[in-house]
Amino acid sequence: MGNRISICLWSCLLSLGAAVGPALGRERGAVRLSLGEAIERAQACSIDAMMAKHTYLSQYWQYRSYRAQMLPSLSLSGTIPNFDKSYTSLQNAVTGGYNYVDNYAMRNSLGLYLQQNIAATGGNIQLYTGLDRLDQFAPEREVTWNSAPVSLILNQPIGGFNQLRWDKRIEPVRYEKAKYEYLESMEAITAQAVTLFFDLLVAQQNLDIARKNRDNTDTLYKISQERFRIGSISKNDLMQLELRLLNEGMSINTNKLQLDLAAARFKSYLRLDEGDSVALDIPGSVPGVEIPIEEAYRLAFTNTSFEYRNRISQLEAEMSVAQAKANRRPQATVYARFGLNQVAETIGGAYRNPLDQETVRMGITVPIFDGGVARGKVRMALFRQEVTEAEIDKERIDRKQDIYLKVMQFNNQNAQCAISARADSVAAERYALSLRQFAAGKISVLDFNTAQSERNTAHTSYLAELQNYWNYYYAIQRYTLFDFMHGRNIAACFDVVSLEKQ
Known part of the structure; x- marks a missing residue:
């Protein structure tokens, strides 16, 4: 019996050898x-x-899109063709009566715009060149060319909220x-x-x-x-x-x-x-x-x-305050166009001896009474x-x-x-x-x-x-x-x- 116990003891000690030390064995896997x-x-x-x-x-x-907004952009626009054959009502300038006349014409136009946003003012400036052709088929066949060799266009809000500057x-x-x-x-x-x-x-x-x-x-x-x-x-x-x-x-x-x-x-x-x-x-x-x-x-x-x-x-809190205050002030929008223009029966004539073209327009909005809505929005923005x-x-x-x-x-x-x-x-x-x-x-x-x-x-x-x-x-x-x-x-x-x- 003692021999049997001794054999068991030795087999036990041999089998327990792996348990010594803090590092424990683990199964091998495909990923280690x-x-x-x-x-x-x-x-x-x-x-x-x-x-x-x-x-x-x-x-x-x-962010790249925002950066692109601050760079010049070039665009081409046009209407080719714009054909119209219909009866159109026309008012007589002397009698005030209306008559239907036969409209039989086609207009084609093409324009090229170079635009630059102005972050400091919130407006934009455009450089434009364009050409229109009008084909009148009745009562006689006539062709008219209208050219704008170069035009400078300014759109400028005044007194309003400037989103570009805050962006x-x-x-x-x-x-x-x-x-x-x-x-x-x-x-x-x-x-x-x-x-x-x-x-x-x-x-x-x-x-x-x-x-x-x-x-x-x-x-x-x-x-x-x-x-x-x-x-x-x-x-x-x-x-x-x-x-x-x-x-x-x-x-x-x-x-x-x-x-x-x-x-x-x-x-x-x-x-x-x-x-x-x-x-x-x-x-x-x-x-x-x-x-x-x-x-x-x-x-x-x-x-x-x-x-x-x-x-x-x-910055967003400051922007909200600035926007609320801007909405309380009088606001205006200035549109100005300066350039050259000419009309002729040939395309060459449309670019010969161009005439001055000037357009200036201002729209204005003045708040008079809103029951304190604008003032309340300013106070809310300041509290926020x-x-x-x-x-x-x-x-x-x-x-x-x-x-x-x-x-x-x-x-x-x-x-x-x-x-x-x-x-x-x-x-x-x-x-x-x-x-x-x-x-x-x-x-x-x-x-x-x-x-x-x-x-x-x-x-x-x-x-x-x-x-x-x-x-x-x-x-x-x-x-x-x-x-x-x-x-x-x-x-x-x-x-x-x-x-x-x-």
Whole structure:
């Protein structure tokens, strides 16, 4: 009987060798990823990355469209042909009576416009050249050419709201905000990838632990059965091991379900094939980086979309006030046209000895009484402006508090990870020692259970501290758009050309 026990002990020790140390084995899969590789794939392949890219590009082309409005535009317009054969009513200038006359004519016209918007005044100026041909078929065949070799046309509102001037102030800021928001969206993708990575990693580790625990407990249960037969352990201790073996079997099923769910979310986000099996590497020791709080403050307010969002809010509030005030004032529109014009029976004659052509027209609108509507709109716009300023001040205070909290948490996390890593190593060594001692009959089932629970807790805590470290770091990176580990300004590396080619 003693020989049989000795053989069981040796087989137990050989089978438990894989349990020593904090690193647990895992199944090999088709895809193996580190944390950095998972982040890179998420930023390149995820649906969120595609949405962030197209959201930015839509803002980019909106800005390009705005810029195009400030450049000269050339357009061609015409009516070819405009044929009319009908009876038309015509009033007699002397008697005032109407007669129907036969209209049988065709008019063709062609014009070329060069237009430039004037942001400073809100008007536009045009340079025009055009040519009309009138063919009269009855009562006699006549051809008349009407040319406008060159005309200068001005459309200028006076006293009204100048949208172009405000667009010139707001649109460049809105575009800069879009660039920083794109980079912040990519950092949000990084944070989500970190969360899903550690969710899957913890699920894999928990399943590995559950399987190791079940295998080890099964081996020790078989040894304990032999000991129970010779009376070296009690029935209670044997039943404790049997109960633990059953619980660990249920734990495997629970952890398998958790692993399947975490793997499905991870593969869906990174757009991996559903049939791929994924193996994740536990991140190594964390870099010894400490982030200066003042530098984090400076970057959070100057290197992100935060101030651009606030600036746009301020400008839009100011624009609303300016628009409301403009609507209370008298407004006018000036139309002026200066150029040359000539009419002849031949096209050559239409360009010979052109005559002056001048047209000046002004329309005016003067508010007299509206029951206080315009005044009320001005007051409302001013109140909204004050509310906007107060909200911006509050957001600055809240953002500073958030940055302080995250930097303090991150700087403290280095020590937390070091302590947790040491605890994980000590717990693993103690568990391995407890296995050998229990197999040798030197400790009780209770002591073995305690060592196993502490090993499980220490390893889970270590992974949780690693996740907290990277969560804090990438949260700060999103708040500052600065890579403190490599001393790299993320915003300075932005390249719209490469983004469009993707």
